[in-house]
Amino acid sequence: MRIVHLIAAARPNFMKIAPLYHAFSRQKWARPVIVHTGQHYDRNMFADFFRDLGLPDPHVSLGLGSGTHAEQTGGVMIAYEKVLFESRPDLVIVVGDVNSTVACTLAAVKLGIRTAHLEAGLRSFDRTMPEEINRVVTDAIADHLWTPSRDGDTNLLREGVDPEKIRMVGNIMIDSLVMMTPAIEAEDARWRFGLEGSDYGVVTLHRPSNVDDKDTLATLCQALRRIADRTPLIFPVHPRTRKQLDAFGLADHLARHKNIILTEPLGYKAFMNLVFGARFAVTDSGGLQEETTYLGIPCVTLRPNTERPVTVDQGTNVLGTPDTLEADLEKAMAKKGRTVPEMWDGRTADRVVELVHGF
Ligand code: UD1
Numbered sequence: 202m203r204i205v206h207l208i209a210a211a212r213p214n215f216m217k218i219a220p221l222y223h224a225f226s227r228q229k230w231a232r233p234v235i236v237h238t239g240q241h242y243d244r245n246m247f248a249d250f251f252r253d254l255g256l257p258d259p260h261v262s263l264g265l266g267s268g269t270h271a272e273q274t275g276g277v278m279i280a281y282e283k284v285l286f287e288s289r290p291d292l293v294i295v296v297g298d299v300n301s302t303v304a305c306t307l308a309a310v311k312l313g314i315r316t317a318h319l320e321a322g323l324r325s326f327d328r329t330m331p332e333e334i335n336r337v338v339t340d341a342i343a344d345h346l347w348t349p350s351r352d353g354d355t356n357l358l359r360e361g362v363d364p365e366k367i368r369m370v371g372n373i374m375i376d377s378l379v380m381m382t383p384a385i386e387a388e389d390a391r392w393r394f395g396l397e398g399s400d401y402g403v404v405t406l407h408r409p410s411n412v413d414d415k416d417t418l419a420t421l422c423q424a425l426r427r428i429a430d431r432t433p434l435i436f437p438v439h440p441r442t443r444k445q446l447d448a449f450g451l452a453d454h455l456a457r458h459k460n461i462i463l464t465e466p467l468g469y470k471a472f473m474n475l476v477f478g479a480r481f482a483v484t485d486s487g488g489l490q491e492e493t494t495y496l497g498i499p500c501v502t503l504r505p506n507t508e509r510p511v512t513v514d515q516g517t518n519v520l521g522t523p524d525t526l527e528a529d530l531e532k533a534m535a536k537k538g539r540t541v542p543e544m545w546d547g548r549t550a551d552r553v554v555e556l557v558h559g560f
Pocket of ligand 1: 241243247267268299331332407439441487
């Protein structure tokens with residue numbers, strides 16, 4: 202029996218470990234163990250996702266919460282190393298680019314435990330982004346680098362990585378989307394928010410570069426209000442963003458607009474039910490860039506760069522800025538000729554299981 206640790210820390214990780222958990226659970230030779238580091242802990246940032254995705258409670262909870270980058274990274278390393286001393290897994294799989302991704306990789310690799318990074322090779326080439334540091338460090342030390350797209354392979358080869366370590370396996374987020382589509386369609390979120398059958402846009406924002414500076418966030422709020430004059434917007438607000446909107450006195454300014462619905466963060470099924478019916482998305486999330494490309498929904502990503510260039514080259518994504526958001530949105534709506542990138546097909550977890558079986 203091979204013990205496989207699946208590391209889950211923050212919201213976007215949960216959609217990435219769910220297909221892996223289900224695929225490994227179906228194997229007689231494997232036992233998947235879910236390790237939750239605790240980075241996201243609110244009910245609507247964590248437990249609702251586990252329930253929606255059919256995941257059991259985490260087998261191991263490290264109990265680390267919010268903190269500075271060093272506190273999160275160091276805390277997870279110390280706590281996870283203790284777990285590894287007690288029971289040594291055959292493989293650790295880390296996903297994405299959050300602080301716990303790099304923390305668990307460091308802890309495991311130094312103990313000589315085989316470690317794989319799923320979603321390897323993505324690069325924004327922007328070292329001011331904490332996630333870029335996490336990606337670069339994780340990929341430099343993990344044993345297996347499983348990429349979602351060709352650009353990932355190219356980036357890793359350019360960094361001098363041994364080609365033997367690299368395998369393109371496809372996009373794991375799309376596995377969750379495919380697996381959950383019937384349940385997403387059965388949800389009633391569009392109806393509950395009074396949006397069923399109407400044109401509306403979905404907004405998500407949480408990057409420090411967009412929400413931590415008062416002027417930037419105020420400019421964004423003004424642009425959203427102008428867009429909402431024409432098209433209703435639904436905006437599930439991330440806890441970081443909620444804190445900043447309140448601190449800068451901007452929450453009321455948005456909430457007072459009759460066409461803007463501000464809600465708490467939503468579970469996976471309810472949120473994706475809204476995305477499925479949306480005319481467009483405005484976001485700074487990594488996952489939503491991919492999901493909208495897969496679904497063919499125009500998307501503006503409020504960032505100067507993206508580590509997911511296929512969503513721009515092949516997909517429906519356009520990069521935008523707070524100052525030019527309305528024009529960026531028009532550009533996204535006018536974009537033609539989308540294709541779904543190679544291996545974004547709902548079979549990534551199966552490819553991973555096959556690789557691990559062959560180890
Ligand atoms: C983290 C990830 C980011 C990912 C995002 C998805 C890193 C460096 N960042 O950013 O890559 O896109 O998750 O959401 O790992 N908070 C709560 N409840 C929670 C979680 C957080 O109230 O359940 C509040 C805390 O006050 C915390 C703040 O939100 O300080 C930010 O959370 P944190 O985990 O530090 O970073 P995110 O912005 O969520």
